Amino acid sequence: MNQPAIFTPELKKRADQICANYPVKRAAALPVMRLVQETYGSISEDAELEIADYFQIPPMGVRELMTFYTLFYSKPKGKCHLQICRTLSCALRGAEELIRDMEEKLGIECGRTTEDGQFSLDHVECLGACEKAPAGQINQEYAGPLTKEKLFEIIKQYDVSKA
Ligand code: FES
Incomplete structure (x- = not known):
């Protein structure tokens, strides 16, 4: 992947802090996705790819979480x-x-x-x-x-x- 746009150094630092609370990094996928959504208002397709890259999992893994949990959305919601x-x-x-x-x-x-x-x-x-x-x-x-x-x-x- 080229230059990440979603995982800024600041966001990556916060994601790393979250992951440090879990025995296995990928177990922190949900809270890190939540962090991304809170930061950007939604989880875009690009963000999905970067999340997959961050956790070293196939993009489909993130897609499945996106579609299973209604708390995640790909477009910003209303006020x-x-x-x-x-x-x-x-x-x-x-x-x-x-x-x-x-x-x-x-x-x-x-x-x-x-x-x-x-x-x-x-x-x-x-x-x-x-x-x-x-x-x-x-x-x-x-x-x-x-x-x-x-x-x-x-x-x-x-x-x-x-x-
Ligand atoms: S059925 Fe449980 S909250 Fe609606």
Whole structure:
């Protein structure tokens, strides 16, 4: 690989510090990917290649982690990232309907970001917060039980034009 653009000396130093906490370097793949995403807002294809290079694993290894874990994404998310769980407990308590309500309110399909970059809407699998079903995550915060009204209120806080 030529000159790495993602792993700057500073980022590499931080990644090395993370890896030092694990007996095997590649066991630190998830936290290092998280570091890359926090630094750049997403993990681009170039970043995937550099991560693979850093861990000396095939690029497909990183791709598999990207597709398995919904917490990683290849394009930056909106300022307000709404993630709604649609696994059994949440599905039984109306998650699919909530997702449809949010699609209508935001004018986007699930999995998309509004044109102004304010909102992203995604469904996720069980967040381990089933007792709060229907549960979700607003940026880094768990939320639930969610209702249409609570979500509208959150949207209003981020963007009064959608109130
Ligand atoms: S099923 Fe939704 S949080 Fe577990």
